[in-house]
Amino acid sequence: MQNKEIILPSFAKTNLLLKVENERADGYHDLITLFQTISLADELRFQTSSELELACDDPSIPTDDSNLIIKAAKNLRDKFGVSSGANIFLKKRIPSPGGLGGGSSNAAVTLLALAKLWEIDVQLSDLVSIASELGSDVPFFLFGGTALGTGRGTEVEPVTDFYSDKIIIVDPAVAVSTAKIFKEFKGVGLTKAASDTILSNCRFNAAQVGTLAFEFENDLENVAFGLFPQIQEAKLFLREMGAVSSLMSGSGACVFGIFDNEESRQAALKALGEKTNWRSFAVTAITRERYREALQEVLL
Ligand code: C5P
Numbered sequence: 001m002q003n004k005e006i007i008l009p010s011f012a013k014t015n016l017l018l019k020v021e022n023e024r025a026d027g028y029h030d031l032i033t034l035f036q037t038i039s040l041a042d043e044l045r046f047q048t049s050s051e052l053e054l055a056c057d058d059p060s061i062p063t064d065d066s067n068l069i070i071k072a073a074k075n076l077r078d079k080f081g082v083s084s085g086a087n088i089f090l091k092k093r094i095p096s097p098g099g100l101g102g103g104s105s106n107a108a109v110t111l112l113a114l115a116k117l118w119e120i121d122v123q124l125s126d127l128v129s130i131a132s133e134l135g136s137d138v139p140f141f142l143f144g145g146t147a148l149g150t151g152r153g154t155e156v157e158p159v160t161d162f163y164s165d166k167i168i169i170v171d172p173a174v175a176v177s178t179a180k181i182f183k184e185f186k187g188v189g190l191t192k193a194a195s196d197t198i199l200s201n202c203r204f205n206a207a208q209v210g211t212l213a214f215e216f217e218n219d220l221e222n223v224a225f226g227l228f229p230q231i232q233e234a235k236l237f238l239r240e241m242g243a244v245s246s247l248m249s250g251s252g253a254c255v256f257g258i259f260d261n262e263e264s265r266q267a268a269l270k271a272l273g274e275k276t277n278w279r280s281f282a283v284t285a286i287t288r289e290r291y292r293e294a295l296q297e298v299l300l
Contacts, residue, residue: 145288
């Protein structure tokens with residue numbers, strides 16, 4: 001095998017919609033969610049090596065077997081009987097934890113990159129199945145853009161792209177546990193008719209999310225706001241600063257706001273910098289086409 005190096009962005013996601021359908025016998029929840037990749041990204045570098053090693057520029061990120069990057073690499077290696085390793089370097093930019101899928105994105109990009117580096121003859125369906133074992137959000141990052149997620153979130157169906165180039169992500173700097181948020185969730189669930197309506201709205205109107213077809217909604221907000229009032233404060237702050245919509249991402253703690261003009265977005269960024277110690281990021285949506293371009297070297 002030749003010495004090779006692959007350098008790739010690992011984009012974050014947000015959830016434009018997150019509805020909890022019901023609790024399942026396995027303890028997970030069935031969801032209907034609309035995933036969206038955004039321009040906030042980590043960078044991953046992969047080099048051929050005999051050992052499997054991970055390093056990261058952020059000392060708070062574990063680089064041992066608990067990191068999803070190592071889990072993804074080992075899982076792929078075991079499933080395809082590969083004996084090579086890889087030297088992996090992660091430049092961390094996505095807040096973690098934050099509900100932005102940073103670890104899940106890293107895992108999916110690792111599967112794609114190592115399949116290429118190790119010259120494995122892999123099918124997308126093989127990677128989807130490994131990705132689902134790694135975590136509920138991982139399969140989505142094999143597709144990117146705007147996609148409907150059902151079941152645990154692992155059944156991914158690309159839909160018409162949503163787009164905005166005027167988004168702010170705010171990190172209210174609290175560490176939220178996804179498992180705890182789902183455990184405390186006590187919603188009534190969705191009827192079959194309600195689920196069907198949401199699904200068809202997502203399939204046909206995703207491009208207009210938040211403007212025409214339906215409002216942004218995240219069923220996990222109430223639980224998260226109860227545990228961490230800062231998350232709700234961040235949401236309200238974005239609305240007060242002129243965001244046409246703002247919503248918690250995934251199980252939190254990050255919140256996104258969508259603006260309809262650049263002046264108010266800039267004013268909001270300035271006010272956030274002056275009035276809070278929260279980190280904020282000016283981002284755009286990443287469409288499926290843009291996602292495919294950025295990862296074209298490895299995407300299946
Ligand atoms: O799949 P993942 O490891 O990201 O999930 C973390 C935790 O979040 C799970 O252990 C489960 O408690 C909860 N979860 C859930 N239903 C989902 C996704 C996650 O209950 N659809």
